Amino acid sequence: MSRRHVVVLGAGPAGLAAAVAxxxxxxxxxxxxxxxxxxxxxxxxxxxxxxxxxxxxxxxxERSRDRIAAGIAExxxxxxxxxxxxxxxVEPLRLHALVGKPDAPGRRRVVVRxxxxxxxTGAHDRALPIPGWTLPGVTTAGAAQALAKRDGVTVGTRTLxxxxxxxxxxxxxxxxxxxxxxxxxxxxxxxxxxxxxxTARPWELAAAAGKGLELAEYAxxxxxxxxxxxxxxxxxxxxxxxxxxxxxxxxxxxxWRPIPGTEREVACDSVALGHGFTPRLDAAIQAGCALTEAxxxxxxxxxADPDQRTSVDGVWAAGEITGIGxxxxxxxxxxxxxxxxxxxxxxxxxxxxxxRDRTDAFARRLEAHAIQDGWSxxxxxxxxVCRCESVEAAAIVRASGSASRxxxxxxxxxxxxxxxxxxxxxxxxxxxxxxxxxxxxxxxxMRIGELLGGSEATA
Amino acid sequence: MxxxxxxxxxxxxxxxxxxxxxxLIASGxxxxxxxxxxxxxxxxxxxxxxDCTVTVNGAAGVxxxxxxxxxxxxxxxxxx
Ligand SMILES: Cc1cc2nc3c(=O)[nH]c(=O)nc-3n(C[C@H](O)[C@H](O)[C@H](O)COP(=O)(O)OP(=O)(O)OC[C@H]3O[C@@H](n4cnc5c(N)ncnc54)[C@H](O)[C@@H]3O)c2cc1C
Ligand code: FES
Numbered sequence: 001m002s003r004r005h006v007v008v009l010g011a012g013p014a015g016l017a018a019a020v021a022x023x024x025x026x027x028x029x030x031x032x033x034x035x036x037x038x039x040x041x042x043x044x045x046x047x048x049x050x051x052x053x054x055x056x057x058x059x060x061x062e063r064s065r066d067r068i069a070a071g072i073a074e075x076x077x078x079x080x081x082x083x084x085x086x087x088x089x090v091e092p093l094r095l096h097a098l099v100g101k102p103d104a105p106g107r108r109r110v111v112v113r114x115x116x117x118x119x120x121t122g123a124h125d126r127a128l129p130i131p132g133w134t135l136p137g138v139t140t141a142g143a144a145q146a147l148a149k150r151d152g153v154t155v156g157t158r159t160l161x162x163x164x165x166x167x168x169x170x171x172x173x174x175x176x177x178x179x180x181x182x183x184x185x186x187x188x189x190x191x192x193x194x195x196x197x198x199t200a201r202p203w204e205l206a207a208a209a210g211k212g213l214e215l216a217e218y219a220x221x222x223x224x225x226x227x228x229x230x231x232x233x234x235x236x237x238x239x240x241x242x243x244x245x246x247x248x249x250x251x252x253x254x255x256w257r258p259i260p261g262t263e264r265e266v267a268c269d270s271v272a273l274g275h276g277f278t279p280r281l282d283a284a285i286q287a288g289c290a291l292t293e294a295x296x297x298x299x300x301x302x303x304a305d306p307d308q309r310t311s312v313d314g315v316w317a318a319g320e321i322t323g324i325g326x327x328x329x330x331x332x333x334x335x336x337x338x339x340x341x342x343x344x345x346x347x348x349x350x351x352x353x354x355x356r357d358r359t360d361a362f363a364r365r366l367e368a369h370a371i372q373d374g375w376s377x378x379x380x381x382x383x384x385v386c387r388c389e390s391v392e393a394a395a396i397v398r399a400s401g402s403a404s405r406x407x408x409x410x411x412x413x414x415x416x417x418x419x420x421x422x423x424x425x426x427x428x429x430x431x432x433x434x435x436x437x438x439x440x441x442x443x444x445x446m447r448i449g450e451l452l453g454g455s456e457a458t459a
Numbered sequence: 460m461x462x463x464x465x466x467x468x469x470x471x472x473x474x475x476x477x478x479x480x481x482x483l484i485a486s487g488x489x490x491x492x493x494x495x496x497x498x499x500x501x502x503x504x505x506x507x508x509x510d511c512t513v514t515v516n517g518a519a520g521v522x523x524x525x526x527x528x529x530x531x532x533x534x535x536x537x538x539x
Contacts, residue, residue, distance in 0.1 A: 048475065102525035103518070124507045127502075136500040138502070139502055140504065142504060144504070147481060147504055150477075151485070152485075153484045155489055242490075243489050243490065387510060388494075421507045
């Protein structure tokens with residue numbers, strides 16, 4: 001039996017699976033997550049508010065939660081919720097967190113030491129800038145999902161869902177269940193022939209993976225509402241004075257350039273945008289983990305070996321940070337990472353590796369939805385690209401010739417409150433170079449007094 | 460118990476465990492911050508974008524999409 005202390009950062013599907021697996025292997029486990037409740041994005045919930053129809057694979061969640069509770073009762077597990085990890089040191093391994101109400105002053109400073117670290121920090125939505133996308137009523141697709149699940153609300157009553165990838169389907173279903181009318185779902189990609197005909201047989205897109213049934217259910221719910229699902233289409237402008245009043249929709253070519261003459265106006269009071277996901281890499285970058293190569297504007301991921309080990313000794317990675325593959329992949333990777341981090345030898349992990357490899361098919365299907373360069377042609381000179389600092393597209397394009405530091409200082413794009421999390425990839429795509437915006441000294445926002453003040457308690 | 464908080468002088472009733480953002484949206488508001496003169500509300504919904512920040516009980520920069528509404532909270536809009 002392992003005597004290691006495995007620290008897990010993130011309590012989404014990947015982190016929960018890692019924690020359970022490490023407990024099963026006999027390790028001591030500490031799990032940290034900034035959220036109010038366990039479950040990450042996929043299992044975001046509120047006991048009283050969340051409609052059960054919005055919860056998938058819920059028994060697995062309950063089993064994981066109960067296994068961790070049993071570990072706590074045995075004295076082998078510690079769970080730190082509402083714990084914003086702001087720094088990760090690897091030699092020696094130490095995670096620094098602020099524990100308490102989000103962004104409240106006077107949170108408790110905590111340090112967690114351990115023998116092995118599993119990073120499972122997940123991803124957030126990537127939404128491409130569009131003229132008018134800062135109007136109230138425009139949210140990410142994930143925000144629509146989170147508000148529906150956790151708060152039981154929708155930002156509007158007539159919503160256009162647009163972007164790329166199968167995630168738009170659960171979002172459309174959640175909006176409908178939470179009470180909004182989904183006017184259209186627009187998929188920018190022109191899906192390959194074998195995946196076309198979504199409205200007739202959309203589950204074929206993922207028939208290879210366990211996602212098939214779940215997606216089929218979403219498709220039926222779209223049909224039930226008579227919501228059109230259009231591929232090769234996107235929102236190219238959002239209109240309104242003080243909030244969304246309408247959106248201009250156009251056909252997109254293969255490169256996602258709007259096709260002139262195809263624009264039409266759609267009345268709506270809200271738009272949910274999701275063009276894919278951005279992995280939350282900053283903890284892995286701070287830990288020194290090697291990343292994959294990718295052109296500017298495309299996501300990089302943490303490099304993991306067949307047992308989910310990163311390039312840094314004692315650090316494993318699982319879930320969306322090692323490649324966007326959805327919840328099933330995150331679960332299988334987390335399970336493998338947790339066992340390996342607890343000290344289970346490679347030879348004893350063959351079955352866990354096979355389970356992980358089976359989820360690859362769905363991840364590969366997602367490649368058909370990758371962002372194409374032509375999106376920048378729907379920008380106007382005065383489209384805000386950096387929402388925090390209100391930096392216009394033209395300023396970024398003008399500065400793109402200059403060296404990276406000069407550019408950042410000159411335009412302030414990517415230097416605002418969100419630290420480039422929202423616009424970073426888009427700014428890099430427009431500049432044609434990587435700017436290193438995701439190498440952040442602090443992993444979570446904190447007040448200056450919290451940074452300077454007080455001693456850290458050991459958790 | 461359903462918590463009630465004050466926003467910009469108005470009383471807002473939240474459902475127990477709802478975030479400040481969720482409760483403000485349920486009250487019919489889509490925006491509660493201004494940036495460069497334009498209105499902003501929720502964008503990412505999960506604490507990433509900082510668009511939704513409000514001042515809570517005197518502390519600025521609180522993400523309304525993460526913070527659970529508590530009875531008696533005094534919430535103020537921000538501008539940046
Ligand atoms: C808003 C949103 C909603 C989604 N909804 C769905 C859905 O309904 N259905 C679906 O199939 N897919 C959904 N997805 C896709 C989702 O990425 C995967 O399905 C799945 O949740 C990924 O699992 P994960 O464990 O890799 O990461 P996540 O579920 O993202 O979990 C990562 C966890 O790490 C925590 N974390 C990260 N950094 C820190 C830090 N510094 N300190 C403390 N904690 C930290 C986060 O709080 C989070 O709980 C959604 C994605 C987003 C962004
Ligand atoms: S809406 Fe993005 S941080 Fe709250």
